Amino acid sequence: MDDDEWIFDLIEKFRKSFRRLYSDHPPRDERELYVTEVLYCPRKAFLNYTLNARFKPNVAMIEGTIHHMAVPDLDFWRGKDARFEVPVKYKVDDFVVSGRVDVVAMKPDQTWEVYEFKFPARLGNENVEPTYLMQGNAYAFMLDDYVGYSVTDVYVVEVAMDRFRDEIDVRVLYTKPNREMFDAFLKKARYLIECIKNQELPEGPEFEWECNKCPYNIICNKIKPSEPSAFDLTHGTVIDTNGGGDSV
Numbered sequence: 001m002d003d004d005e006w007i008f009d010l011i012e013k014f015r016k017s018f019r020r021l022y023s024d025h026p027p028r029d030e031r032e033l034y035v036t037e038v039l040y041c042p043r044k045a046f047l048n049y050t051l052n053a054r055f056k057p058n059v060a061m062i063e064g065t066i067h068h069m070a071v072p073d074l075d076f077w078r079g080k081d082a083r084f085e086v087p088v089k090y091k092v093d094d095f096v097v098s099g100r101v102d103v104v105a106m107k108p109d110q111t112w113e114v115y116e117f118k119f120p121a122r123l124g125n126e127n128v129e130p131t132y133l134m135q136g137n138a139y140a141f142m143l144d145d146y147v148g149y150s151v152t153d154v155y156v157v158e159v160a161m162d163r164f165r166d167e168i169d170v171r172v173l174y175t176k177p178n179r180e181m182f183d184a185f186l187k188k189a190r191y192l193i194e195c196i197k198n199q200e201l202p203e204g205p206e207f208e209w210e211c212n213k214c215p216y217n218i219i220c221n222k223i224k225p226s227e228p229s230a231f232d233l234t235h236g237t238v239i240d241t242n243g244g245g246d247s248v
């Protein structure tokens with residue numbers, strides 16, 4: 001190795017190590033869908049599943065992983081019986097929808113609360129908050145079904161690091177477990193499963209922004225304009241603990 005080559009070698013090893021942080025996922029089971037796929041564009045989930053696609057993680061995903069890794073170290077959990085990255089599965093027809101709950105913590109009355117962490121660039125994005133809540137709410141029902149935890153509270157904690165103001169901004173969304181919202185999640189899962197079984201390309205996403213940076217843009221640009229989505233996320237009542245009630 002030349003005099004300077006070792007440093008370039010070291011740099012490359014670090015770069016690759018960070019890239020691999022997010023990419024060591026086991027392959028999906030034959031009839032497995034992920035919670036995060038069900039929540040967003042059904043066409044993207046369909047293509048992921050059908051093509052058995054495995055993507056190189058982008059920088060935002062890697063950054064999110066690094067932030068999530070810090071969650072168990074928060075002093076907020078001190079004195080609590082908190083479990084991290086808790087796996088859940090839920091049978092939907094002959095498929096299984098799986099996910100990992102960021103944090104499940106036991107309350108003094110032996111019931112449980114779910115915490116889902118998000119690290120967006122900015123807080124209060126109403127395009128995604130209903131989906132965040134649907135995710136946390138789905139985990140509440142999946143935990144009950146899969147491990148018998150009775151969940152009574154669901155929190156979505158949004159954290160944005162503002163480098164310019166040198167501030168950490170936090171917003172908390174809250175819901176009680178909401179059956180109607182979970183049924184809407186199951187409806188999305190069933191629609192996706194039907195499309196997979198019938199090999200029918202599903203419709204596009206709820207929001208156009210989901211297409212930004214989507215690896216399937218090259219395919220979907222040939223199909224667009226996309227049809228309107230069949231799903232309406234405007235359900236359930238959410239209490240935004242930073243400032244009163246919000247209907248979403």
Ligand code: SF4
Pocket residue numbers: 041042043044045047203204205210211212214215216217218220221226
């Ligand atoms: S480009 Fe848009 S419509 Fe196509 S799969 Fe991606 S998110 Fe869905």
